[in-house]
Amino acid sequence: MQIDVSRALKDPGQSYPFEATAEIEPMTVLEDPVRFTAVRLNGQMVGAGEAVRVYAAVEADVESRCALCLEPVTKHLKADIDALFAREPDPEDPDQYPLDGYRIDVTDLAREALLLELPLRLVCSENCKGICPSCGVNRNIAPCTCQEGGERQNPFSALSELLTEDEEV
Numbered sequence: 001m002q003i004d005v006s007r008a009l010k011d012p013g014q015s016y017p018f019e020a021t022a023e024i025e026p027m028t029v030l031e032d033p034v035r036f037t038a039v040r041l042n043g044q045m046v047g048a049g050e051a052v053r054v055y056a057a058v059e060a061d062v063e064s065r066c067a068l069c070l071e072p073v074t075k076h077l078k079a080d081i082d083a084l085f086a087r088e089p090d091p092e093d094p095d096q097y098p099l100d101g102y103r104i105d106v107t108d109l110a111r112e113a114l115l116l117e118l119p120l121r122l123v124c125s126e127n128c129k130g131i132c133p134s135c136g137v138n139r140n141i142a143p144c145t146c147q148e149g150g151e152r153q154n155p156f157s158a159l160s161e162l163l164t165e166d167e168e169v
Contacts, residue, residue, distance in 0.1 A: 001041070001110070003054075005085070006102035008047035015044045024060075024111050029118065032067075036060045036114055041106060043081065051086040052099060058110045067121035068130035069138050075122060079113035081106075 001022040008016050022039040043056025059078050066073045082095070085104045089096035097104070129139035135146045 001107050002103045002105055003045070004102060005045055005047070005052045005099070005104055008045045008052045009050075009102065010047070012047040012049055015046050017044055018042075018056075020106065022107050022110050024107065024114070029064075029115065032064050032122075034118070035063045036111070037063060039110055039114070041081070041110060048084075050088070050099075051084055052104065053084050054081060054104070054106065054109070056081040056106070056109075058113050060110075060114055062114070062118065062122070064122050066124040066128060068123055068128045069140055070131065071124050071138070071140075073122050073124045075119075077114055077117045079117045081109050081113050083109050 001020045003018055003020055008014065018041070020041045022041065024036040024039055026033065026035040028034065037060065039058065039060040041056045041058050043054060046053045046055075057078060057080055059076070061074055062077050063072065063074050065071065083097055083106075084093075084095060085097045085099040087099050089098050097109070124140075131138050132144040132146060135144060137144050
């Protein structure tokens, strides 16, 4: 998404509003597919000599899968952007981006801001029951009976036997 910043560069100190939409390529985050849709930016650009500061809010819908039941899930995200585009950016400052000509591309900014707003685990609902680790049935759709009538197999059950034995070690 390209934004024309020529007015801000010609008139330093003035604030100019802008609105834009973006297309962000689908990606994989922590081995889960993630797709941002309806990406919108709304903000201000302010000229500062040979640089332009961009203040914006970015909103998008994120589509992925539930971390518990693996069903598709969509959540709305909002993030703030504050970045400086300079003709000679400081390589030590990660918040400075190169300004080449009179147009800036804010797609990377939008993607980075939205990725930082992603929750660690996307879930379809707070009371999602997930899938059964034994039979794989989605417990939100059908009840699981594979665990009934017996003690759940626990990989640490062998350790509990050590606590009940009276042998000295």
